[in-house]
Amino acid sequence: MADPETIRVSRTIDWILVALFVATSVLFISLLLDLPPRATIFPWFVSVTMVLVALVYSAGNLRNPARWDDKPAEGGDDEETAAAAIGIAALKGRGREIFRMFAAVYILGGAIMLVGHLVAVPLFILAYVLYRRESWVLAAGGAAVFFLVIQFVFIEGMDIVFPEPMLLRWFGG
Amino acid sequence: MDEILFIAGAFVNGFYKVFTWPVFPMMMIGIVAGMIVGLIPGLGGLIAHILLIPFALQMDPLNAYVMLLGVYAVTTQTDSIPAVLLGVPGTAAALATSLDGYPMAKRGEAGRALCASYYASILGTFVATAIFILFLPGLRALVNNFSSPEFFMLVMLGLVMASSLSGKSAARGLLMGGLGLMISMIGQAPGTGDTRFAGPFLYLWEGMPLIPIVLGLFAVPEVVDLAIRNTTIASSQVGRKVSGLWVGFVDCARNWWLVVKCSVVGVVTGFIPGLGGAVAEWMSYAIAVASDKNPDSFGKGNVRGVIAPETGTASHKPGAIIPTVAFGIPGNNAMAVLLVVFVIIGLRPGPEMLDTQLDLTFTMVSVVIVGNIVAALLALVLQRWLVMLCFIRANLLVPFILAAMIVGATFARLSFGDIMVFLAAGTLGYVFKHADWPRVPLVMGLIMGRIAEPYLFSTVDRYNYEWLYTRPIVVVLIIFICMALAAPYYRRWRNKGAPGARIRGS
Structure with a gap:
């Protein structure tokens, strides 16, 4: 289990990223209003989905934040290089x-x-x-x-x- | 019969092309680069691709494909040399190999372990290709029934699957995939030509460049971490004796059923977006342990513990090529980067890759097969010297890789905007990597957004919104998307109810 400082940092980064995603989606939606409808079908679909997923993720984060704390991932995102170097804990003191x-x-x-x-x-x-x-x-x-x-x-x-x-x-x- | 003759003809054509001039030398350049980079702990195929991207962008498309696929084919083969001889896996995909390979080397069976790993890789790619050919007629028939609504849904399915399977949170994957789609929408709208989200920047009118984003997202974090770790290996272990090459071959032949099982696992995991080679490797290792009469011998130098993961990783590669070229859905990190380069060079992923361009698809698969064989031969002859490469200090590698990366990034549009995008993507990539937000869905969204939007545009133009419930394949794909979205939650619910979870919880 990671130490409290690592958990605090990883949760903060999580919230910042989610806020960034929501802000980007809202910005995109506001920019869509000036465009002809035919150019906005796909952007509407993606931006609204983004906001919804961010809300679901945030709700899950609020209910049980420990679920996402610094644990090794299941998937193979970093199969190409040493997997041990992933995570906020790996950066401590560096x-x-x-x-x-x-x-x-x-x-x-x-x-x-x-x-x-x-x-x-x-x-x-x-x-x-x-x-x-x-x-x-x-x-x-x-x-x-x-x-x-x-x-x-x-x-x-x-x-x-x-x-x-x-x-x-x-x-x- | 015509179908079989067509596929056989395409296979022969595709295989033959690998040995033509200058295709073969280009593949050899890729193989040598891949072998060298695969050997150096901390690097990986991604870095080799990055070093070759500037050259690939200026080449004839076929030469560029084979060179980059040559790298792709062999990095996880030579990574078994440091994993076995030194107990240091060059890539994470060699971790399972080192568990049994290193103990074997310590008791003087390094040659046996290495040879078993090479033969397992070769056999794995052969079996994977055979499986692909076997299923190709069905796949072609399926794809021929697809039109723009089905392709749009298929792209969405690939993205959702990659998002929900990579990383520990499906929502994070989906958000990253969505971000990729949003970035892909910057620039001119397909169909109408309206400029969207570009602001006052003329540079963005053509859309966001792929190469600087991909290099920044994947390569900058690796190079920064490499510099911070400054990986070195104590050179005192280098004199390990390598012998027993023939025994390794006999081991593979004796465990042919294990090879077939692990190859199937590799192909399936390669085909499913988001499941990387590491998943194939560990699933294969688990199969070897579960099917052995003496499971306690694993981790202590059981040769089946070398054969299984190497077969799984090797067969994963041809498996990952098919969805990448046929549907534009990359199966893993390396394929995501390759797809970006392929698209820029001129490859158009789609049903043509299983039809009029089938020989090109087979050329790609053949490069993986031939690459594995050539790399195995080279490694057998040169491994005593190749292992020396493991001791190159990161301090010496970092500036060269960094410089090659930034030069490669500038090649996108030959503009300083490329460098700014590269720096921004690199910083974000580092945060994403260490905060465990999966980067593959982002890149997939970036690529697939450009494929999906024109499909959606023409679909809505032709069918309005009726296609969502009147076309059976679309309905099936929507059900699959719902299942992919629900899978992580179902898995968590099931794990909660499992007896082990209850005991742990109490």
């Missing part, structure tokens, strides 16, 4: 690491938008590998491989036109 990893993901996304794939991706690999205290050779080698793949396989080989970096757009080029 908040800082999770934040750091997501920061890395967002920094990579932001950097690509600013300076483009060709510069941002190799730089990210170099910085990440060095930050994790691996060898310089691996960091530089990995960065070089990615630079070469993007330049010669994607851009020149496959003629892929990556979006123009924002810095270039702002300062001209």
Whole structure:
């Protein structure tokens, strides 16, 4: 059985997600009012069903919240990777690491938008590998491989036109 | 007779295509990628698919299909190498294999266990294909009687089944499926062309891109968790002796009935959306334990404990291909991701895949068979060296996978909007994964919404709302939907009434 803190967090997340789903459904329903009826049959059906299911789920949650507490799932949603890492309990005491990893993901996304794939991706690999205290050779080698793949396989080989970096757009080029 | 000749012809054509140029080399690329990724604990077929998506999107459709299916075919085969030799399952689907495989390796029967697992995989895919061919005429006859109302209801049934079977709460699955349907409605309405829910964003006029959403939902959580766990295995165990390869084959031949039973379980679980390979694996393991004269020997190195789960997982794969391509209903995570890529490349799931495109369906099934055989041969020859891959540190893998993911995500529309969608989906995917909200129904809703809405539109146009009670197949499908919705509640009610539950409760 999970500890009270884990249960509290998982229940809070549950309520936030349900509220988010209901809010999205209501927003969709309000946007439907301006559309011609022929374009709204399916959206009406889905949005109303969503609200109903959310109400049923919330009622069940209020009646017996313990039913959904941090227990292993029956289905095979995560069959591809280690199932042991699922659940709020698996993340306990790892908040800082999770934040750091997501920061890395967002920094990579932001950097690509600013300076483009060709510069941002190799730089990210170099910085990440060095930050994790691996060898310089691996960091530089990995960065070089990615630079070469993007330049010669994607851009020149496959003629892929990556979006123009924002810095270039702002300062001209 | 014509029907049998048609199916036989399509099978021969489909099988032959696997060995043509450049289809075979493409499949080999997929197989090697799948083998490598399957070996590294913490990764899985999903990551291999992600690494190959940027290339697949630029390829000829057939080459892309076989490359991605090559990955799909073999990841759960090579995952038995670390599971048996090191007791560390590369994927969750190898967990049951490690229960008996590792004790066998510890007493010097690693080769026997590995060989039994390879042969079980190969036999499992063969039996699954035979079952598919056997039922194909019936399936074709059924599908030929379908029109847009039936297809709409079938899509709804698939979504409801996947929603109520994945995860521990049917309502959560349904909400996630509904969210997927809602996201699929963003963009232009089919039939009328009106722009819906796009707001002021021009990017959304074409609808939400599938690839960044799927990559974000499934891959970001895996990579973040991989980085946090920083999986490494103590290299002191690497020198395990591998011998007894022939004995493994004899074991499989001796347990042929177990192989057939587990293959049937695999095919059925593959066919039912929402039941993943892990379900097939554990159900097969349970069958092996229940049918053994000495059930206490399981977990201590009984070879039947290796054969059963490997057969179940392997036969699950061809089973999952059929509903994916024929009805657009993916059977599991990997098929959901594959279906997204297939649809983008140009595959149109539907009855044509069992009719005019049947040879393509058979090519896909054949890739799984050939992939299993090739991977088994490669693994037998190279396993001493392949096992070294298990020791690659996550620190070195994470930045490369992350970079490949984000580059792959940008390929959807070659716009920065793709990156924003990817980041948002990744964050939500992480929350969903750890809060145990199933992600497969969401992706299924996303794909199936685009298939279902045009069906509903033409159905209402042609039949108004009478189709709901005048068409017998629709009525049967509605009954099935009601049963699928009621099943979890019935199961809970039955478990409450069970003697064990009463004892636990008291």
